Amino acid sequence: MPRSRLIPFVLAWVTLTAALPGCGDSGQVMDRADLVNELASQLDGSGELTYSAEYQLPGGGTAMIAQAQSPFRSAYVYPDGKLTVTDEAVTDCRRSGSTMTCTLTAAPTPNNEPAVAAFRDAGAHGLIAPTVVIGLLTTAALDTDATIEQSGTTIAGRPATCVAVRGVRDDRASAFDACITTDGVLGSFSGAVDGSQVDIALTRYRDVADPAAFTLPAGAKVIDKRTGT
Template sequence: MPRARLLPLALAVVALGPALAGCGDAGQVMDRADLVNELASRLDGSGELTYSAEYQLPGGGSATIAQAQSPLRSAYIYPDGKLTVTDEATADCRRTGTAMTCTLTAAPSPNNEPAVAAFKDAGAHGLIAPTVVIGLLTAAALDTDATIDQSDTTIAGRPATCVKVRGVRDAGASAFDACITTDGVLGSFAGAVDGSAVDIAMTRFRDTADPDAFALPAGAKVVDKRSGA
């Protein structure tokens, strides 16, 4: 999961706190900064984990986010397809009718940065990348008019910190609810991201990842757009 670009944005909120104090309550600004830094650090740290997290989707569907190390690879699996990121390629697999087509593009460089751009239409698949959630939290922390309420809960047997965010301007989501477990895994998310509804809740967590999660679906048509392919 990407770390180098997003976490510094969150950390920058601390530095901006005193400057923003004139625009609102200084304590509120710092609380907001502390909270987003903690959650961003958790999500950032999860990039060093091997895990599989299964999520419930509206209507009874399910989705999975999986990640493994050495080499680092990740997979976002949803009912009509999957996005995998390995050191060989980014594979965007989508189902049309009964056929599955996988489009291969170059692997991100460095390869610990999944192709978030390919997954920016998360709502269309009902799943959201954790890095997108970090960006939304950062936008909320920088908006002094936004409200952020915190609570604690347990999701799939794991302790989690939750935030209810409302009134964010100039962001992919103006209002959303998100929970992050203590080990940095996205526990749940609900909100409209760039106009598409996302509503997921983790139902199962494992500290292992099935190698098949990162493989292309059997029988899929492969369109290789990598240079030299």
């Protein structure tokens, strides 16, 4: 289902089933439906942007999320590899020792909608997809035992809305902190997702897609599963 149809459906469902009284002041428990509508709309809107977002990882490592339009393509780049989705292929590059191996599989359908499954294990490399954050927020909003607190901050010079989520009855993530900039870009995320700790903070944002994010690493071994070779 196209994202433009999926997100409004999910948000409408949350509004009808999970609206709870609250307020939106910093540090206060917010109305879950309002929170999900606001942040999910911002994150979903970033799907229309062309940008490069650079992140600081624990231990001094860095990572990048890049995205471009016409044709739509996206890339997650981390210290031990990268994952790209284009209209030609999903390319998963992973380093083992001194060898980088890139596996190409068929592009998702429709081509302008990166499959969430393609980025499901991004957390194992220290990154998390914005669509995954939307899912985590939606789950939290539907859990009446969860608490969601809102605050505001500035990340890499950009205003951002932050949430602290606790007590979610969800095997994926029971507690996490996330900040989303007013551009709709993921500003920071901290928490254990699917058993992998994610701790990232935006350090630089550009409204252009870094071309290097979409190229194969030099000297990489390529396995093209689209043709069975």
